[in-house]
Amino acid sequence: MQQNEMQMVHRIRKGERKAFAEFLDAYGTRVHRLVRRYVTNPTDAEDVTQEIFCDLYRSIGQFRGDSALHTWVYRLAVNHCLRHCQRSRTDSVPLEEQEIEARDWRSDPQQAAAKGELSDQVQTALEGLAPHHADVVMLCELHGLTYRECAKVLDIPVGTVKSRLSNAIRRLRVSLTSYVLGDSSEETAPAPQEARR
Amino acid sequence: MNECEKLRNDLKAYVDGQLNPVSRIAVRLHLNQCASCRKEIEEMHQLGKQMRADDALEMTEALRARILAAVPTTAPAAPRLPKWRRRPVLVWGATAAAALTWFALYPTLNTYEPKRKAAVQSAMRTTEMLGYFQDYDEGATANMPLRTMRGTLAGKDTRAPGENAIVHIARNSISDTAGQETTRWAYPRTIDINGNANATKSSPSTKYHVTQARTAVGGKMIAEGQREDRLYKTPSENLVSEGASNLTQKIRPAHLLNQRSAVDNVTFSAPIASPEDSLPTERQVHREASLTVEVANAEQQSEGVERLVKESKGYVAQNQLTTGDDNTRSASLTCKVPVDQFETVMNQIARLGALKAKSLTGEDITEKVSDEQETGHVLRSDIAITEEKLKERRSRVQTLRDEETLRQLRIRVAQSQARLKILNRLGALAEITVELDEKPKAAVAPKPVSPFMEEISGTGQAAAHSFLMALRLPLQLLVCIVVYAPIWAIIVIAYRRFTR
Numbered sequence: 241m242q243q244n245e246m247q248m249v250h251r252i253r254k255g256e257r258k259a260f261a262e263f264l265d266a267y268g269t270r271v272h273r274l275v276r277r278y279v280t281n282p283t284d285a286e287d288v289t290q291e292i293f294c295d296l297y298r299s300i301g302q303f304r305g306d307s308a309l310h311t312w313v314y315r316l317a318v319n320h321c322l323r324h325c326q327r328s329r330t331d332s333v334p335l336e337e338q339e340i341e342a343r344d345w346r347s348d349p350q351q352a353a354a355k356g357e358l359s360d361q362v363q364t365a366l367e368g369l370a371p372h373h374a375d376v377v378m379l380c381e382l383h384g385l386t387y388r389e390c391a392k393v394l395d396i397p398v399g400t401v402k403s404r405l406s407n408a409i410r411r412l413r414v415s416l417t418s419y420v421l422g423d424s425s426e427e428t429a430p431a432p433q434e435a436r437r
Numbered sequence: 438m439n440e441c442e443k444l445r446n447d448l449k450a451y452v453d454g455q456l457n458p459v460s461r462i463a464v465r466l467h468l469n470q471c472a473s474c475r476k477e478i479e480e481m482h483q484l485g486k487q488m489r490a491d492d493a494l495e496m497t498e499a500l501r502a503r504i505l506a507a508v509p510t511t512a513p514a515a516p517r518l519p520k521w522r523r524r525p526v527l528v529w530g531a532t533a534a535a536a537l538t539w540f541a542l543y544p545t546l547n548t549y550e551p552k553r554k555a556a557v558q559s560a561m562r563t564t565e566m567l568g569y570f571q572d573y574d575e576g577a578t579a580n581m582p583l584r585t586m587r588g589t590l591a592g593k594d595t596r597a598p599g600e601n602a603i604v605h606i607a608r609n610s611i612s613d614t615a616g617q618e619t620t621r622w623a624y625p626r627t628i629d630i631n632g633n634a635n636a637t638k639s640s641p642s643t644k645y646h647v648t649q650a651r652t653a654v655g656g657k658m659i660a661e662g663q664r665e666d667r668l669y670k671t672p673s674e675n676l677v678s679e680g681a682s683n684l685t686q687k688i689r690p691a692h693l694l695n696q697r698s699a700v701d702n703v704t705f706s707a708p709i710a711s712p713e714d715s716l717p718t719e720r721q722v723h724r725e726a727s728l729t730v731e732v733a734n735a736e737q738q739s740e741g742v743e744r745l746v747k748e749s750k751g752y753v754a755q756n757q758l759t760t761g762d763d764n765t766r767s768a769s770l771t772c773k774v775p776v777d778q779f780e781t782v783m784n785q786i787a788r789l790g791a792l793k794a795k796s797l798t799g800e801d802i803t804e805k806v807s808d809e810q811e812t813g814h815v816l817r818s819d820i821a822i823t824e825e826k827l828k829e830r831r832s833r834v835q836t837l838r839d840e841e842t843l844r845q846l847r848i849r850v851a852q853s854q855a856r857l858k859i860l861n862r863l864g865a866l867a868e869i870t871v872e873l874d875e876k877p878k879a880a881v882a883p884k885p886v887s888p889f890m891e892e893i894s895g896t897g898q899a900a901a902h903s904f905l906m907a908l909r910l911p912l913q914l915l916v917c918i919v920v921y922a923p924i925w926a927i928i929v930i931a932y933r934r935f936t937r
Contacts, residue, residue, distance in 0.1 A: 255512025264504060268496040276494055286500050293504045301514050362488055381485055387455045406446040409481055416484060
């Protein structure tokens with residue numbers, strides 16, 4: 241773990257607001273993106289993000305530095321998201337309301353500019369995946385966690401991460417062929433990326 | 438399963454750079470050959486790229502401000518460590534103290550184990566006794582080994598010398614005269630015992646042999662003799678082993694107090710003799726000595742040794758005179774002398790010349806002698822009993838059996854007497870082994886050789902040695918030629934004929 245991250249944690253523990261602001265800047269976007277993948281409603285997503293950071297602040301005393309800070313943050317965030325999903329399944333919202341909210345979200349001009357049709361398709365494809373496949377894709381593919389970190393966050397073996405991701409990507413290939421791969425035939429075969437982080 | 442199927446899960450990991458080196462090489466080699474997997478990898482790469490590029494969502498300033506406002510102003514709670522990490526010295530110290538206390542108090546607290554052991558031993562004793570009585574019921578010869586009966590009683594004998602020792606065997610318990618119950622056992626209630634036994638002491642240690650007894654089962658006399666006697670032997674023997682080393686030579690297990698219905702009281706009576714009676718008066722020690730003496734004339738001095746031994750009323754068992762390569766002689770004698778003359782003779786022999794070596798050994802044979810004596814007593818008593826039986830018995834089979842027993846006993850008595858005789862002789866005569874060596878004669882001084890001649894001789898030897906070394910190789914070659922002649926001669930002849 242990086243030295244400055246640990247220093248930042250110590251400063252937060254002391255109650256330094258500035259340090260927490262730095263922490264929020266470092267992980268805010270990543271956590272919010274993750275939340276948005278689980279929670280489609282933007283208002284709910286913001287609430288969940290806020291909850292996550294409040295919880296992170298409260299429990300940062302328990303962070304012992306055994307793992308990387310971002311692994312710990314992701315673990316807590318994923319747990320929050322999963323709890324939220326469970327709650328929202330039990331407190332089901334009427335379908336019409338969900339559609340209105342969704343339309344509202346898409347009709348926002350700024351957001352709509354940032355997100356195109358492809359984004360919707362990716363989101364739809366992710367929603368079509370089994371939850372355990374979607375978790376792995378989100379963490380490894382969209383948030384760039386290594387397989388080992390992902391395994392720690394989800395509390396599963398590394399081999400399981402590898403196989404789940406492989407299967408999930410195959411399914412995504414099928415569902416996103418026309419959108420993603422349609423105009424990329426001229427791309428050359430990739431060399432293996434450097435190990436992430 | 439083909440190669441593509443095997444590497445199916447590795448392709449994505451290869452794209453992400455998450456494979457180990459070995460798997461990465463395997464995938465790379467496979468990709469060189471497999472177009473479909475190459476295509477799949479391309480697609481995976483594109484898909485990942487697009488998905489990551491698509492995710493451009495940023496956290497808004499409003500959300501950031503909202504989170505910062507929502508976070509409590511107080512410092513977060515300090516990490517809650519487990520107790521053993523917060524106060525390690527206290528916790529570990531308390532644990533160590535508890536462990537030490539446990540180990541210190543364990544012998545006091547753990548009373549269960551000795552009780553269990555006692556119960557097991559009691560059960561074993563019970564089994565032995567039952568087996569023993571069953572032997573009686575069946576009328577078989579009781580061959581109960583004595584050692585299995587030993588230690589079954591643990592009563593302490595605190596009587597004054599001259600008092601009678603009385604041990605009561607009740608139905609389920611045995612107690613000494615002080616009324617202290619020592620152990621419990623069970624045996625069939627239908628057995629009544631009556632008899633007399635004489636015990637004689639076999640050695641100073643503690644063994645007692647009961648030589649005479651009569652036993653009745655169910656009020657009816659069934660047998661008498663040694664086999665019944667052993668029944669009484671156990672209590673007496675164990676009484677002795679518990680510290681009554683001054684117990685006597687005679688034990689008289691008295692009589693059955695009640696008949697069958699009232700059952701099972703046997704009283705042993707054992708008058709105690711004074712402790713001196715049981716102790717040996719004199720120790721018998723067999724002594725041996727070995728002497729090596731350097732003398733001027735071995736032959737003369739060996740005669741002197743013989744004379745000394747004869748004067749001490751002993752004898753020379755062996756006398757051997759040998760002459761060595763250097764004309765020095767040595768004599769080897771084995772002498773037997775009476776024990777009281779042992780020291781005197783040994784000193785006189787040592788004074789015959791220069792004493793070079795001396796060793797003394799002694800073996801205490803008192804106990805062996807005592808054992809043999811007691812064995813003889815016991816066997817003679819047995820002979821007397823058997824002879825009495827022979828007078829009483831009317832059955833021919835029993836008479837024949839008793840005659841055979843008598844014969845065996847007489848043989849054993851004779852053997853015992855012979856052993857005793859040997860032991861007595863061993864104790865009476867000491868053995869002295871004497872080696873008489875002559876002084877070595879002065880060696881003849883070698884003739885002086887001049888240094889020049891010595892040098893010439895050395896040079897000649899070196900030259901001869903080097904010549905022989907040089908000659909060795911041709912000689913070896915010659916030997917090889919001769920040895921392999923049958924082969925090369927045939928080849929040469931064949932070659933000549935062929936070329937002719």
